Amino acid sequence: MNSITATNDFVIKFANVNGSGSASANEMFARAIIRMGVPVSPRNIFPSNIQGMPTWYELRVSAAGWLGRRGGSDLMVALNPQTWDRDVAEIVPGGYLFYDSTRELPPSKFRDDINVIGIPLTAICAKEFKDPNQRRLFKNIMYVGALAALVDIELSVIEDLLAQQYRGKDQLIEGNRNAARIGYDYAKAHFACPLGIRVERADGVGDRIFIDGNSAAGLGAVYGGATVAAWYPITPSTSVIEAFTSYCRKYRTDPDSGAARYAIVQAEDELASIGMVIGAGWNGVRAFTATSGPGISLMQEFVGLSYFAEIPSVIVNVQRGGPSTGMPTRTQQSDLLLCAYASHGDTRHVLLLPEDPHECFTFTAQAFDLAERLQTPVFLMTDLDIGMNERLCKPFEWDDSRRYDRGKLMTAEELEAGKDFGRYLDADGDGIPYRTIPGTHPNKGAFFTRGTTRNAYAKYSEAGADYIYNMERLRRKFETAKTLVPAPIATPAAEPTRFGVIYYGSTSPAMAEALTLMAADGVHVDALRVRGFPFASEVDTFVEDHDVVFVVEQNESAQLRTLLINEGDLSPKKLVRVLHYDGTPITARFIAGAISDAIDDRKVQPIQTSMNR
Amino acid sequence: MTYLAKPRLLADVQPKNALGFTRRDYEGAISTLCAGCGHDSTSAAIVQACFELDIEPHRVAKLSGIGCSSKTPDYFLGASHGFNSVHGRMPSVATGAALANRDLTYLGVSGDGDSASIGIGQFAHAMRRGVNMAYIVENNGVYGLTKGQFSATADKGSKSKKGVLNADSPIDLVALALQLGATYVARSFSGDKDQLVPLIKGALRHKGPAFIDVLSPCVTFNNHAGSTKSYDYVREHNEAVNRIEVIMARNAIEASYAPGSLRRVVQHDGSVLMLRKLGLDYDPTDRIGAMNHLHERNALGEIVTGLLYVDESAEDLHRHLNTVETPLNQLDDAELCPGNDLLQALNASLR
Numbered sequence A: 001m002n003s004i005t006a007t008n009d010f011v012i013k014f015a016n017v018n019g020s021g022s023a024s025a026n027e028m029f030a031r032a033i034i035r036m037g038v039p040v041s042p043r044n045i046f047p048s049n050i051q052g053m054p055t056w057y058e059l060r061v062s063a064a065g066w067l068g069r070r071g072g073s074d075l076m077v078a079l080n081p082q083t084w085d086r087d088v089a090e091i092v093p094g095g096y097l098f099y100d101s102t103r104e105l106p107p108s109k110f111r112d113d114i115n116v117i118g119i120p121l122t123a124i125c126a127k128e129f130k131d132p133n134q135r136r137l138f139k140n141i142m143y144v145g146a147l148a149a150l151v152d153i154e155l156s157v158i159e160d161l162l163a164q165q166y167r168g169k170d171q172l173i174e175g176n177r178n179a180a181r182i183g184y185d186y187a188k189a190h191f192a193c194p195l196g197i198r199v200e201r202a203d204g205v206g207d208r209i210f211i212d213g214n215s216a217a218g219l220g221a222v223y224g225g226a227t228v229a230a231w232y233p234i235t236p237s238t239s240v241i242e243a244f245t246s247y248c249r250k251y252r253t254d255p256d257s258g259a260a261r262y263a264i265v266q267a268e269d270e271l272a273s274i275g276m277v278i279g280a281g282w283n284g285v286r287a288f289t290a291t292s293g294p295g296i297s298l299m300q301e302f303v304g305l306s307y308f309a310e311i312p313s314v315i316v317n318v319q320r321g322g323p324s325t326g327m328p329t330r331t332q333q334s335d336l337l338l339c340a341y342a343s344h345g346d347t348r349h350v351l352l353l354p355e356d357p358h359e360c361f362t363f364t365a366q367a368f369d370l371a372e373r374l375q376t377p378v379f380l381m382t383d384l385d386i387g388m389n390e391r392l393c394k395p396f397e398w399d400d401s402r403r404y405d406r407g408k409l410m411t412a413e414e415l416e417a418g419k420d421f422g423r424y425l426d427a428d429g430d431g432i433p434y435r436t437i438p439g440t441h442p443n444k445g446a447f448f449t450r451g452t453t454r455n456a457y458a459k460y461s462e463a464g465a466d467y468i469y470n471m472e473r474l475r476r477k478f479e480t481a482k483t484l485v486p487a488p489i490a491t492p493a494a495e496p497t498r499f500g501v502i503y504y505g506s507t508s509p510a511m512a513e514a515l516t517l518m519a520a521d522g523v524h525v526d527a528l529r530v531r532g533f534p535f536a537s538e539v540d541t542f543v544e545d546h547d548v549v550f551v552v553e554q555n556e557s558a559q560l561r562t563l564l565i566n567e568g569d570l571s572p573k574k575l576v577r578v579l580h581y582d583g584t585p586i587t588a589r590f591i592a593g594a595i596s597d598a599i600d601d602r603k604v605q606p607i608q609t610s611m612n613r
Numbered sequence B: 001m002t003y004l005a006k007p008r009l010l011a012d013v014q015p016k017n018a019l020g021f022t023r024r025d026y027e028g029a030i031s032t033l034c035a036g037c038g039h040d041s042t043s044a045a046i047v048q049a050c051f052e053l054d055i056e057p058h059r060v061a062k063l064s065g066i067g068c069s070s071k072t073p074d075y076f077l078g079a080s081h082g083f084n085s086v087h088g089r090m091p092s093v094a095t096g097a098a099l100a101n102r103d104l105t106y107l108g109v110s111g112d113g114d115s116a117s118i119g120i121g122q123f124a125h126a127m128r129r130g131v132n133m134a135y136i137v138e139n140n141g142v143y144g145l146t147k148g149q150f151s152a153t154a155d156k157g158s159k160s161k162k163g164v165l166n167a168d169s170p171i172d173l174v175a176l177a178l179q180l181g182a183t184y185v186a187r188s189f190s191g192d193k194d195q196l197v198p199l200i201k202g203a204l205r206h207k208g209p210a211f212i213d214v215l216s217p218c219v220t221f222n223n224h225a226g227s228t229k230s231y232d233y234v235r236e237h238n239e240a241v242n243r244i245e246v247i248m249a250r251n252a253i254e255a256s257y258a259p260g261s262l263r264r265v266v267q268h269d270g271s272v273l274m275l276r277k278l279g280l281d282y283d284p285t286d287r288i289g290a291m292n293h294l295h296e297r298n299a300l301g302e303i304v305t306g307l308l309y310v311d312e313s314a315e316d317l318h319r320h321l322n323t324v325e326t327p328l329n330q331l332d333d334a335e336l337c338p339g340n341d342l343l344q345a346l347n348a349s350l351r
Ligand SMILES: Cc1ncc(C[n+]2csc(CCOP(=O)(O)OP(=O)(O)O)c2C)c(N)n1
Pocket: B066, B067, B068, B069, B070, B087, B110, B111, B112, B113, B114, B115, B138, B140, B142, B143, B144, B145, B146, B151
């Protein structure tokens, strides 16, 4: 048998039972590799269930720094009897199987083309620890210790992490360290360590941080000055609010009174969540909600109100698989159109498209400036892959000289001085009117907010001219938005090419790798990552500059492509769909394969002539 | 009782309140409702209540849903910010507004369709959540704006203008508010200004969720024989449990009342509710008793009005959330943004 040998470049997958406490052990293992200076990228694969169901934690170790999903497992840590057969089947030939050998299994349960490492975890725990709860938890740390020995992670790295995690609780530190050491020693004593796959100290991580996108978005809301959050629990967005709550407790508690400089309300549903956000935004605070597809569906009417009455609101949409309840614990980018045109009538909305936790932080903070500057709903379009998985990313930064852009808020002084206040008047020609918040001035600046049509001075009106004035102003405002949303980022190919690719969000790490894979094969493609909607003019130019542009996205109906065609008047023929939508994160292999195949096909097809026009 | 703009000339001779405002300063745009619509009388009562309470108009935020009733905030308190939101969702918008600035007075106006049909969920949750607001439902048993369909408060057996009998059981918002934790619950009649104005005053001064169900007949679609929400029917079946008078802490004049017939309730803000008992011995601080009384009288076909329940030690959402005294919308950048040093420390913990 040929055993896989690889240093700092392999995939290890943990098959666990949900609720067994394995999540934090797995995360610690990932962090240990990062501390060894080697980039990793983990992905949680979990069902919509709390206990007793299978979960997987797939960890890609990549010296080259590829953070997308690779696929295949070189080492399977099979700790769930329920999924044993499929887990064992998934191991790459020559790979490794790690399992709890307390209970003997018949040879038919194994494969001859893999290496088997059995450690009697349960038996060792039963011998070493009396308390059943300890037995369960220490078993997790014990396999981390054993794996450390097997793949050559320094035990001291694990010990440091444990000390950090349980700081101040010496007994826990000692207990956990002991468990890790038992596992480590057992592996060293019984197996040839390290295995063919191993970790070697490197310098590939730099100053990057390791955090999930939802936590980053929650933190971004704190830094962005949000004080009101209203929400209704839904996977995969719940942890955005959980993070916001804990960061608020930490950073927004009044030091003198202990009172909260924030208000978080768990609403009765998503209608109420967005209603509260709009009421709060109307009254002059920065407010947001976090939800996923089904919640966005419920919010439609209110989103139209926020758009038409021009009230700032921020909506974090952590996308999951749709339609309907769809695949609630799987990832997709399938709410793009839903959000871009949310609500009845002629509406269009600002979308921000972060690629990783760093951008989740930055864009969430920016979303509040944009919502107030543009007086409109702003959607942060993240997804389960970014939101619920920890990802190595650039550290967060904040410029202390930055002030929140509260937009065009007319002050009591300006009103007093007699400045003309037309709530829906385009005073500056950028489509953005001035607003006042309740209580601004004793007898000037009050107006009646409504979702019905009105004139520039907020008086009810059904006159066609008033309606058109308003709609044209909103159109101008949307043009202004193009210049304010994050600009697209281009990655030119090494050689001039007629081919381009457009993508966004969580496709990013897989795309970076795919471009390298293709370039190695002589396939050169210019890439453009869109980061905001409405699209900046560079996007149109990019399409015009190429004969064929692949649009890579994670949904079935090519929503980004539709949006590009619709908003940019671009030729549909030029835009080729590359779609991945089975609920797993897109991979570099998939992208490179699809694009290379399409380019090959095109070379022999007459379409070439039209492309050369 | 349709309000028509009074000629400017008269304004000067109108009486002024402690702030120097006349009643006119509390009025709004000219009503576009049907002449005789109960809702206009309620608007007039709101104007009167705010005038008498010496409220600064710009310190009030008025919010509503959609319906004839929900249009009315345009017709009172023209110097206040108003928000005509979406159908049945005023409570969430008001909740968000109240979170943003705890120092304003929040007045929500809704209809029976708006609050008992499409919006019953939001109504219920605003009550149980303890939003500090006065919540008035102008209850006419029908959808006025969409031309007379039954609403969820229409009584079983009542007849529509087209002659259709309502077979569904009615929702009593007062009973619901009591059950859900509203801390000031009243019912009144748009045709009884003497009863309604003080009830609104008490609600505006209440610190917590204050709910008033105002029977407010729709002259166009629900004022015929066979309706249980017509002017005649409500007048005939009205059973007031008490009459209240709201006295501000600064000008207590309790001495002029005969002892025994009065019940004195002090609210959080120091305002005093003087309750004159009518006939029976009714205790408005007894929630269970209030619920029982309501159901008993309801079974007899009576419409119980007056201040049905008040909790003197009411708490509101801000108290539950322990928010700072400074309104959230007045916190500055430095109070909101933790700054780069803390962010770098956080980065360090994420490596
Ligand atoms: C989502 C939605 N559905 C339906 C309507 C139509 N609609 C407008 S007002 C109304 C009923 C209002 O009834 P009520 O709240 O009792 O107010 P009233 O007119 O009787 O004062 C309806 C159904 C709407 N505006 N929005």
